[in-house]
Amino acid sequence: MHLNLQKPESLFTQLETLCAVLEKAEQMDSTESSVSVSDFDEPLTMKRLTSLCHQCLSIMRQTDAGCRVLAGCCVCEMLRITAPNAPLSSRQLKEYFGLCLEELRRLVKERGNVKEKEGRERREKRHSREVDDGLWEKRNQGSLNMKTCLMESLNQVVDGVDMLNVRVGEIMFACLTRGNRERMTYQLAGDILRLNHLKFQNLVFEYFMQQLNEEDEEKEKKKKNLKKIEGIHLLLIELIRISDELIMAVVPHLMEEINDEDDDIRMISCRIIGRLFSEEFGSPLFSKCEDLWLRWLDRSKDKNISIRMEWVENAIQMYKNHGYLGAKVDSRVSQLINDCEEKVRKRAIECVGNLRWPNSLNIGDEVIEALILRLRDRKSNVRIEAAKSAGKLFKGQEDGSEKFKKIVQGIFETFATSDESVAKQFSSLINITLFDIPNEQQMIEISQDKISSKRNRSLVDQWSSIIEAMEDFSCLRVYLSRFKRDYQILWQILSQTDYEKEEGIEKVDEDEKIDEDENEKENDLAHKEFNNPERIEKSLMKLIKEKDLRILLNPEQPLRRIMKKREEMIERIKDEYQIEIINRMSLITLHPQTLNLLFKKNENLNFFLIVAKEIPNFLNVELFMDFKFIDILACFPVIPFNENFSNLCYSRIKDDIRRVEIEVETAKEDIKEDENIRNAKLVKKMTLVLIRMNDSRINEIFQDCLNNLNNYEMTNLIKTSNDLQINLQIIKILVYNLINSKRNRSDAQPLISIISPILSSSNSNKEFQSFQFKVAKQYLKLEKIQSFQSLIKFKHFSNLCYSSQNENFFVLISALVKSRLISPHYISLLFLYATDKDLSKRVFSFIKRLDSLKDKMALYLCVLIHLLSQNSELNFQNLQKISLFYIDLIMDASNCNFLFEMCNQIKKSRDKLNPDSTNCYIIAEMFQLNIRKKANALGFGVHAYTLPVKLPNSMFIPIEDERVAKKNLLTRFLPEDFEKKKKFKKDDKENQFSN
The missing domain is CATH 1.25.40 (Serine Threonine Protein Phosphatase 5, Tetratricopeptide repeat)
Incomplete structure (x- = not known):
């Protein structure tokens, strides 16, 4: 596209078309040399863009105002398309910015001195051509956009920004003081503040303070300027954020407006003061502007409903940013929660609910009591809003606070009054299972009556929503056990739903074997964490509607039918979270046979962890003495103690130790996996399970293991155990066994390889340092054996000796010196x-x-x-x-x-x-x-x-200096008599020369 500079009328149309085309073009990629435009016949190459830039720049130097503005806009768009590679040189860019500034100066001059109509007529005469009103309106709009054009161009190109910042600010401030449009005034003021220039920030502040000081005689005129007053105040707050000294200059105006007769002005001033105090810099204002704070507090009792609602929103924002605000604010918030107007009550309750955890701890008990009282409001929508807010206030907390227990008590008392609208929102209290619930027996009786009552069928869905809101389905056992034992409530809830009854299903004996599919796909959650509350809620919502779910939760159903339904559901659902929930529901049924089958098909460690916590409730623990289960169970850091399971492990270890007839010398990969080695590994794993259970008979097992297992297997127990006392006990037994038996150096090497990193550790924990010192004493006992003396190295004590926090250091050094081991x-x-x-x-x-x-x-x-x-x-x-x-x-x-x-x-x-x-x-x-x-x-x-x-x-x-280097050279590389022969030849030459 080529621009015709000879015809001004057609040039304006060409520029307008070019500007519209360039606005649609996307930014040119660094790897591409052109950019395609939908309305353009050919792609815009860098060469063409450069040519167009030069033409537009020449247009900006001459022709009329409308063409200059459009040419400037075209250059701005081309700078955006080609960024960061500008099609203009550095000199041309500076010229472009200068021309933009000149155009802005003309705009200010024309706006300030000449009316729009007179200016238009004069420009018409100057160019000696007829221009319609629509064209002039477009040119006028382009002139107004020149400021935006300039700012975008400055953002596109780094060169020249700092130099032109001050000049841009001067032109903008001139536009600000002479502008007639409020919208343009505020936009210009915001742009000046973003320049971060202190001079212009102070000028803007003085200008707006002057605007505030102008007294309006007529009340109607004052009403018309409400938006202007609010805009000025908001800009002043931005300036106050920059400089605290400007606060006191604005306070007198706010003091006057907060008690104004006009409702709208009071509303604006209440909003502005609330925002001022709720800002991060607003904390010191409570003491500096005490009178203003007290006047703002009085607005909570304003006769205008909208002002009271505005006040409570600002108060809740202050709770978030500044914490507890005192009894005065609590009292006023509670009054608004109990306000006579329904709108105010509902809005206040909603605002309090938006506070959320942990900011909910900032509110006082008076607000909590008012919220509980609204659970029995005469209006149902207020009651529902109160239940929602109560749930949101403490959602996600980890410990039961007194405020939370008060909310729970209020919910239960309301639930006891058969108010189903409040019970529907009860699911918001997600973590209710983690705390002591007041009046638990009363709640149990109420829930049983509700479920057994036919007229309260809708309550089933409400309790289902409670289950859906649980963040982790593993909490379901604890949750439901508060209402009735053995999950009968859950069973009743699910069994009373209107599902179709299945007929013709024959019961099969539990003892029948179940065909296992060895090629079953592993669960996708095997290597993922089951910790997405949103996914859990959605999955539960879908799963709760499955008609086969009640079969999985019925302990009276035969095992084959439960497993068959489980397999069918998993095949049909194919959702990883729903499959995980089904597995956990199978756990809740407390079928050990079911769990044992699941172990062989599921690699999910989270599921095994739940099983480990549920060990005391297993009916037949012998089913869990599988090698794979023991191997996975040994990975858990803590296992709850169970007497039956512990006795079974103990007897199994005793039997397996007797069956071990050979010793494994070292852990090599080429060792064949025979039965004896497998039994030895199983003994180690079961021993570790007993360690995690803190079984008192572990010492006896260690002695038996030492007599039958090799040191390598025993030292592996130390590697896998996190208990310092148990590890110290194992080390003592191994050292005692090495000292009192005829062992060679290879027997001590595995133990020393375990002890060395313990002694070299720089852990500053006092308990670990005490353990470290005791291990060091055991280590030094090996020095008494002559065959082990060369293995003792003081470098193993390096970190132990360097640590100045270790109080046992001097005792250890004294022992080393006295025993002459150091x-x-x-x-x-x-x-x-x-x-x-x-x-x-x-x-x-x-x-x-x-x-x-x-x-x-x-x-x-x-x-x-x-x-x-x-x-x-x-x-x-x-x-x-x-x-x-x-x-x-x-x-x-x-x-x-x-x-x-x-x-x-x-x-x-x-x-x-x-x-x-x-x-x-x-x-x-x-x-x-x-x-x-x-x-x-x-x-x-x-x-x-x-x-x-x-x-x-x-x-x-x-x-080595020169003399030593020469000596080393002679002794290492040259013959011994080389120096003598060299000296003898030199003497011969001197004698011949003298003769």
Whole structure:
């Protein structure tokens, strides 16, 4: 498309068409070079868009106002289509923005000084052509849209935004002060605030304050300006959010308007004040603007119904944002809940219900009592609304508060009055099963009478809605057990529905075997969590209408029929959530045979967890002694204790231990799965089940297992158990067994592999640290056996020693030193404690008692320096403190030179763990300074040490200088007499030259 610049009349039409086409075009993808438009013959390429941009830019420099505006709008649309790659250069973009600003200036000038009609006539004469009114109206509308065009263009292109921000603000403020239309005024004011420029924000505030200060003499005129007053106040609140100092300037106007005679002005001021106090910045206003707050409270008793309804909405919003507001607000809210007008009562109850949990804890008891009273309102719609709000207030809470129990009590008392409209909304109280229900016996009797009564058939559907509202169907057992034992109420509810009776179904004996389909598809929920309340509610709503559901819940039905109906329902339904609910309903029937069959077909761990909780209610626990069931049950962290089940596990373990005739040496993948190995694994799993049940006979089982099972199987119990006391008991038994029997190193290795991570753990829990210390003592007992001595490594105690929170550390170190199981250089680890103010004194006093080790500790100064270099938390003061204390403890005239030379050798070496670090050099330098100071103070000075000093190779790497490197080269790679031969040849050459 090419624009004809020679004909202004046709140019306007062309631009109008182009603008309409570009508005329909979508943004160009970065991977594409063109964009297609529905009303355009050919796709718009980047080249064509660039050409059109240049033409529109030249149009904006000349021609009439209408064409300039439309050309600017076309450029804006093209910038949107090609973003972020603009078809104009940086210079052309700046020119475009400048032309837009000039057009806005003309708009302001024409609007401010000339009326619309006169301006139109003058423009007609200037262009010397006839233009109809419709065309001028379009041009006028385009001029008004120039501001939007400019702002969108600024958003599309980053370049030049900051430079033009102030200029845009100036033009906008000029439009604001000279504009006649209220809508344009508020839009411009909002755009100025979004510029985030403090100067223009203050100008806008002053302008609107000036508008408020204008006194209107006529009351009718004041009524006409209601929207203007409300708009001004809302903009002022936005400004107050930016600056708290502006609040007090608005308060006098609000104080005056809140008590105005006109109802509409009072309504607006009540809404504005309520919003002002309910904002996040409104908390300090309660004390700053106390008079305004009191006047707003009085509006709760206003004669106008709409004002009272507006007041309660704002009050509930304040509860959400600021918490409890005091007895005054509670009293007024409760008065509105009990208002004489039905509309006000219903609106107040609805607003209180919208507060929801946990914000419902912010309201006082007076509001709760008023809400309970409305459950018996004379109007049925108010009663229903009160029941809904009561349910929404405490939906989702996890503990039973007193306020919630009051609501429950009120619901039950209303239910006792045969008010079915309130009972229908009773399903909102989802978590009612988790708390102690008041008047439980009374509720049981009422529910039985209601269900048995034929005239209350509709109550069945209401109780069904209660079941649908349950978040988790596993709560159904607890819920219904409050009303009647063995789920008879649920059975009666489902059996009384108008379902078609089935005839001709023959009963089959329970003992008949059921054909199992081994290729049955696994449940989709096997690896998913059953925790979507919305899906559960929808699934229950559909499932409750199934006629076969009552068969699954009838404990008198034969097992074959129950399983047959279950399979049919699952095949027909094919909904994962409904299948899960059917499985849980099968659990509720308490048929152990049914559950045992389900175990073989269902891999859902959530379902097994429910089964584990229901173990005490199983009628025949022998059916659950299946290897697969035990294997899955052992994965649960806690299992409820059941005497029958525990005795059965105990006797089974005893029998299986006797049947184990061989030991499995190691856990290798190539071991064949024979019967003995299977029995050994089953013993381990059942033992773990007893551990989780806290059975007192577990020690006896451990002793039997130690005599028949290998150490590998026993140490696996520690890996799978989370009980620290049980784990400590297993470790003690294993250590005792290793010490008192002839075992080799391979027997101790599995145990040490378990103990090592326990000792190396940095867990700060006091209970775990106590467990850690006791395990360490057991670990050290193995040192008494000569064959195990080389397995004891102090590195296993590293984290245990570094942890300054471990109170048992000193006891452990003392035991190590006294039993001579620890080398003296490990005492250096204690100096890491010097960074802790509370323990530093205890450390130093403990070290000073080790007089017999002072000589040996001097040999391990290098170990201390190496350890200190690895600690990133030490600062100069702590290092100086450690250095002075250690030197004072071990240095005397006999080892002064040796210590100085050792530090000198460290300075010539690199840290092996961190070769690039200079920490060792700095710390050694500090030690040398302190050694020299103390030697001079004692009067024997520091002298050269002639004997060689060797540092540990595991910690330091020597830095080779030129002399050492040359010597190493000669000794490692060249013949021994190479240097002599080289010297002899050199002497011969010198002699020949002299001759």
